[in-house]
Amino acid sequence: MSLSRAFFAVIRRDLVLALRHRSEIANPLLFFILVITLFPLGIGAQPHLLQAIAPGIIWVSALLAAMLSLDNLFRSDFDDGSLEQMLLSPHPTTVLVLAKIIAHWLVTGLPLLIVAPLLAVFLGMPNHSLGILLLTLLLGTPVLSLIGAVGVALTVGLRRGGMILSLLVLPLYVPVLIFAGNAVQMAGSGLPVDAQINILIAILLMALVLAPLPVAAALKMSIH
């Protein structure tokens, strides 16, 4: 099946590129860790306060780390003409674009998931909410990459798209932040969080199906 071959080839290529360009992985992750470690220093010796706002801190940092990494998604491909070649491919652009987004998540979202439990313990989050925190990150960070891709695709042709990108993308990140933050908070107090998790799953599925379409269209628009 040559479409699936193209799909996995794009993922593999982007992972190889990320490995040869380690700062692409390290930057968002380092940012995530730094922001979270600075909070206890700024707040001082108030463990209860820190514990109460820990879900918010982790999620806001994850969101900003995701934003920081967005520009890499299409920038280099746009600059060296690989994007043109991708759009000329007989395979549907939406599928190739989805492959790029998945690779982007593997490079920037997945590492956050791995260090998050450690940082949560560091902020004094109760152990029983760690699972829910991981689950919300697992469901939420791919949404950040998917929605962010739409914004990047729209702004990649602009010289200084950074500011517009954040204005475009941040409001769309808010629902994820609200439901994910709330779920972790509730889990901390031992309340059921099925509703929030279900909504996050719904958002993820919707973004997975709908985001690649505007991304492909916006890239075609940016390229000319």
Place this chain on the structure above:
Amino acid sequence: MRTKSTYSLEGTGLSCIRDDRVLFEELAFELVSGQILLLEGKNGSGKTSLLRILCGFREPDSGQINWCGDHVKDSQFHAQMAYVGHLDGIKKELTVLENLRMSVALSHSGRYSIHQALSKVHLQGYDDILAQALSAGQKRRLSLARLLITENVLWILDEPFTSLDRQGIALIETLMTEHCANGGMIVLTSHHDIDLPDVDVQRIHLS
């Protein structure tokens, strides 16, 4: 193997307006297998714009392009064309081989294997070299190698001879002649005058 003269590319009434400036109007051409269309004209006369319209990156402001009689959007056009533009589409952090493998994966495999194509463009032995270590001319030859390894009929080339030395130019001219002899067709822009005695070359002068 494809038979000759089964493909045609036809443009009618094409015009392109950029920033209130008319680049070209009522442009028409017809190209069939085995022919080359050479676009001439000074800088900024719309050669690249016309190529990008052919590729589908831009919409023409009026007119239509047909591939084998059908509108390009309703035809197999994108599976049968290959484009090498100003930007060479090469990832400099990938090796020569990885770059070409990616091109094959994005398209369908063509007449030559990757190794055959590399020796055709005199890059044999460079398989595992990172593309950033190549010289400008070698990069250009690498991006032209893409034309050989993917299945295609129409080559769209924007200044293919840039940064190539005299041997490189002769090499590409040989490849172009060969492609046309096999029933392919080429649309290109070039500042060099091309020297292809065996091929039917049409010229359009944009001014």
